[in-house]
Amino acid sequence: MSAALRVDKVVTSGTFSLDGGTWDVDNNIWLIGDDSExxxxxxxxxxxxxxxxxxGRTVRAIICTHGHNDHVTVAPELAAALDAPIFLNPADDMLWEQTHPGVSHQVIEDGQRISVSGTDIEAMHTPGHSPGSTCLYLPEAGQLFSGDTLFSGGPGATGRSYSDFPTIIGSIRDRLFALPASTVVNTGHGDGTSIGDESPHLEEWIKRGS
Structure with a gap:
């Protein structure tokens, strides 16, 4: 891993819309890189x-953790302004099409790696919040970018179309909680957490959601 690797956070505000409802939300955008890329x-x-x-840095990729409109709002605008490819798991194409009909993107799949600043970003397909939800893991840096799959205090919401509670629990249990406890979790909304802080609470989440 490059000693210069850093993670920058940008927070933007807007709305999330699905199933005929609209909610005000603040979103975390993460920039992983160094002084050049x-x-x-x-x-x-x-x-x-x-x-x-x-x-002014070179943008290697714009990776959308899932297809909900609040996570892809300006992806085509950024791609054009920054000359960068957009990546999204194709299982969320129906959500992408609701926001950007007819706009193409590249595919990111489970196990795929994208390199930046001397380290690898590994895609982990973690369905549940949406069918294509994908977390991004930096093993050398000990950091996870969880989108809306895992938050401080529990799993992402599963009460709307294309979401499923047992599926997200399985993704968190089998994929995310298999990571080292020290792994820092950078979330799609709100405060961050760690795998070690969240993993002891799995059973209570299951009871709460059942």
Whole structure:
């Protein structure tokens, strides 16, 4: 891992819409890289604050953790402004099409790796919040970017279309909680956490959700 690797956070505000409802949300956008190149995780609401944080660096990829509109809002705008490819798991194409009909993107699948700043970002397919939800793991840095799969205090929401509670629990239990306890979790909304802080609570989440 490059000693210069750093993670920058941008927060933007807007709305999430699905199933006829709309909610105000604040989203975390993550920039993984160094002084020369970067990967953007999620593309929420407003492009300019993200472009400002890129600060002229080469953008290797714009990776959307899932297809909900608040995570892909400005992905095409960023791709055009920054000359960067967009990646999304194809299981969320029906969600992507609701926001960006007819706009193409590249595919990211389980186990796929994208390199930046001397380290690998590994895609982990973690369905449940949406069919294509994908977490991004940096093993050398001990960091996970969980999108809306895992938060401080529990799993992501599963009460709307294309979501499933048993599926997200399985993804968290089998994939995320298999990571080292010290792994830092950078979430799609709100405060971060760690695998070790969340894993003891799995059974209570199951009881709460059943």
């Amino acid at each position: 970067v990967v953007i995780v999620d593309a929420a609401h407003t492009a300019q604050p993200i472009i400002d944080a890129v600060a």
